[in-house]
Amino acid sequence: MGLPINRWYVVASTDEIGAEPLARQVCGKRVVLFRDADGDIVCLDDRCSHRGFPLSAGRVVDGQIQCNYHGLRFDNCGRCTWAPGQDRIPSRANIVAHTTAVQGPWVWLWVGDLTAPDPGLLPRFPWLDDPDWAVVHGMEPLAARYGLLVDNLLDLSHETFLHAGFIGTPEVAETPITTEVDEDAGVIRVSRHMEAAECPPFYSESTGLQSPIDRWQDIEYHAPGNYLLHIRVAPHGQDPADDDNGKAAYVKVLYGITPSTESTTLDFWAVCRNFAIDDDEVSAFMAKMNREVVLQDVEALDQLEVYLAEQEAAGVTPVEVSFKIDTGGLAGRRMVEAMS
Numbered sequence: 001m002g003l004p005i006n007r008w009y010v011v012a013s014t015d016e017i018g019a020e021p022l023a024r025q026v027c028g029k030r031v032v033l034f035r036d037a038d039g040d041i042v043c044l045d046d047r048c049s050h051r052g053f054p055l056s057a058g059r060v061v062d063g064q065i066q067c068n069y070h071g072l073r074f075d076n077c078g079r080c081t082w083a084p085g086q087d088r089i090p091s092r093a094n095i096v097a098h099t100t101a102v103q104g105p106w107v108w109l110w111v112g113d114l115t116a117p118d119p120g121l122l123p124r125f126p127w128l129d130d131p132d133w134a135v136v137h138g139m140e141p142l143a144a145r146y147g148l149l150v151d152n153l154l155d156l157s158h159e160t161f162l163h164a165g166f167i168g169t170p171e172v173a174e175t176p177i178t179t180e181v182d183e184d185a186g187v188i189r190v191s192r193h194m195e196a197a198e199c200p201p202f203y204s205e206s207t208g209l210q211s212p213i214d215r216w217q218d219i220e221y222h223a224p225g226n227y228l229l230h231i232r233v234a235p236h237g238q239d240p241a242d243d244d245n246g247k248a249a250y251v252k253v254l255y256g257i258t259p260s261t262e263s264t265t266l267d268f269w270a271v272c273r274n275f276a277i278d279d280d281e282v283s284a285f286m287a288k289m290n291r292e293v294v295l296q297d298v299e300a301l302d303q304l305e306v307y308l309a310e311q312e313a314a315g316v317t318p319v320e321v322s323f324k325i326d327t328g329g330l331a332g333r334r335m336v337e338a339m340s
């Protein structure tokens with residue numbers, strides 16, 4: 001699977017970008033992020049034009065980044081503003097500045113044709129900066145190709161086994177899914193509506209809901225790198241029209257699935273909730289628990305990557321058997337392949 005460019009990928013969270021330069025690699029492209037004198041986010045090629053030293057090994061001085069090799073400085077547009085012993089600096093010393101977009105705690109990077117960032121392709125995740133929603137978030141690096149994370153997130157039946165005691169209950173694996181593929185929009189939708197299901201600890205301890213519950217999972221995968229899971233949990237049998245009675249809870253689980261290299265991935269996650277939004281204990285609980293869930297996936301996918309890499313090194317095409325649960329994941333693979 002290649003790495004699709006001319007797309008937006010989550011590159012960092014805003015709280016990671018501060019006084020020190022931050023190095024990131026997205027689709028193989030090395031960039032450095034920092035803040036200029038106004039506090040605005042800057043993203044430049046992570047390579048000094050002089051001898052190619054990584055700028056992320058330097059420091060930020062007066063809102064510009066200073067190379068730690070010979071001291072060249074670059075402003076928020078990538079313009080070289082100082083070079084040692086040089087009165088006039090040639091424009092070819094300038095470096096590329098990249099387009100970013102911020103929603104709530106996440107910073108997206110446009111990867112691809114520098115002249116044509118397409119705002120229409122930026123996913124809209126309004127819960128990230130809506131004061132009626134609380135957000136917890138994090139990022140875990142994966143030593144695995146990003147397609148494995150796409151597979152993982154489009155088939156949540158694995159929750160029953162890999163995430164038992166967290167978000168997994170028997171009903172997730174037992175309840176059939178529906179899958180819709182919107183080729184024009186580049187979106188895949190996978191839905192699973194569980195009725196009279198067990199309430200897993202992630203929801204019982206955060207919402208106070210007790211089994212049995214109705215639990216809906218409605219996935220939107222915006223290929224290749226953005227993922228949204230709409231969750232509704234409510235007392236079993238409650239009419240959704242009554243969901244403003246304070247007993248139902250909505251959660252949006254977002255992922256930035258960011259290919260770093262062909263075989264590594266940045267797994268950005270955010271959990272947005274519309275209940276107990278001022279309750280720090282609930283925030284701490286959801287952040288801790290979701291991170292543990294993400295780490296369970298990371299461990300599994302890292303193991304899969306080892307297997308796949310071994311097979312590829314041996315010139316063997318891994319044989320897989322797919323089931324009904326894989327409809328979304330297989331559609332995702334086809335969609336991403338068409339974009340690569």
Ligand SMILES: [Fe+2]
Nearest residue numbers: 152158163297
């Ligand atoms: Fe998982």
